[in-house]
Amino acid sequence: MRQLFILGTIALLGACSKPVETPAVPTAGTSTAGVQAGAQAPATAAPAPSAPGLLSASGVGAVRFGMSLAQAEQATGAQAVLPAPFDPACSMVRFPALPGLRFMVEQGIVTRADAEPGTGNVMGIAIGDPLDGIRASYPEGVLTPHKYDANGHYLAFPSAGGRGALILEATGGKVTKVRAGLQPAVAYVETCG
Helix, strand or coil: CHHHHHHHHHHHHHCCCCCCCCCCCCCCCCCCCCCCCCCCCCCCCCCCEEECCCCEEECCCCCEEECCCHHHHHHHHHEEEEECCCCCCCCCEEECCCCEEEEEEEECEEEEECCCCCCCCCCCCCCCHHHHHHHCCCCCCCCCCCCCCCCCEEEEEEECCCCCCEEEEEEEEEEEEEEEEECCCCCCCCCCC
């Protein structure tokens, strides 16, 4: 019995001593906004699939796109702040644990997040960063014209399989908005109320 306890303890300690790998967070242009301290990667590295606290095509923090609103509330440990009136077809909500983000909820499912200035993402791109520098660092991005702004563009970075994306909105050659989520919600130009 004692040997079994000792072997179990050794196995547990061995499992706990494995190094934790932090996803590399590449930088774009010269901005370091949204980059974790000490994280480095080549400028041509593909975006990390997710990282704690950083917006990605799959989610942010404990919230994964495709979760129900109830699951996201449970994952964040608090009820979402709902708009009044709340439209179950489409509403933008906030989670107290994830400031700087508004989440789109469609038919009870979290489908997208829109970031405010200063909110980090896995690519290390910040609002105000030059679009040309981002395109040079990430040539795989899909550039399309803006729907309403003749001087604007969208730069999309689809996830593997194309189910989600991180999308930058730019005008005058600078990033003005960052959002991520599932298709087709992430591609909507407008948000819901």
